[in-house]
Amino acid sequence: MDAxxxxxxxxxxxxxAGQLGAFEVARIPGEVVVFKVEISGREELPIFITQADSQILCICYLWTxxxxxxxxxxxxxxxxxDLNIAIPLSxxxxxxxxxxxxxxxxCEAGADDLAQDLLALSDNAVDALEAMAEYLH
Known part of the structure; x- marks a missing residue:
C-alpha cells in the first residue's frame, strides 16, 4: 500500500511541478504510513498524506x-x-x-485526482492563513 x-x-x-514548483516527498517514520509533502516556497505548510481502508487523507496544519x-x-x-462551504475540496x-x-x-483516486486535491489544499491553506490572520497573534 505505501509503495x-x-x-x-x-x-x-x-x-x-509547473504550477507549484519543486515538490519533495518523505515518509514519516512510525506505525502509520504517513508521507510529508513539501512544496517549494510553501515549506511552512507541508501536507501530510496517509491512506486508510476507505480513503486517502491529506492534512495541512495551519496554526495552534x-x-x-x-x-x-x-x-x-x-x-x-462560514468559510468551510466556500473552500473547494477542503x-x-x-x-x-x-x-x-x-x-x-x-483510495482508488489516481495521480491526477491527487494532484488536483494537493493543489487545492495548498492554495486553500495559503488563503486560510490570509483570511484568518486577524484572529491570530
Whole structure:
C-alpha cells in the first residue's frame, strides 16, 4: 500500500511541478504510513498524506491554539465554519490543539485526482492563513 501511494504522490508532484514548483516527498517514520509533502516556497505548510481502508487523507496544519488571540477565538471558529462551504475540496478541522485544513479522496483516486486535491489544499491553506490572520497573534 505505501509503495503504491508513494508512487501516486510522486506522479502527482511531477504533474504539479509547473504550477507549484519543486515538490519533495518523505515518509514519516512510525506505525502509520504517513508521507510529508513539501512544496517549494510553501515549506511552512507541508501536507501530510496517509491512506486508510476507505480513503486517502491529506492534512495541512495551519496554526495552534496558542496562536489564536483569546478574545477572537469564538469569532475565529465562526469564520472557519462560514468559510468551510466556500473552500473547494477542503475543510477545516482540529486535532488536539492544532488547527488544520484537509481533503479526502477515494483510495482508488489516481495521480491526477491527487494532484488536483494537493493543489487545492495548498492554495486553500495559503488563503486560510490570509483570511484568518486577524484572529491570530
Amino acid at each position: 503504491a501511494l508513494q508512487q501516486r504522490i510522486a506522479e502527482a508532484g511531477r504533474r504539479l 491554539e496558542r496562536d489564536v488571540a483569546p478574545s477572537r477565538r469564538t469569532a475565529l471558529l465562526e469564520a472557519m465554519l 475543510s477545516f478541522g482540529r486535532i488536539g490543539d492544532k488547527y488544520l485544513i484537509y481533503g479526502a479522496l477515494a
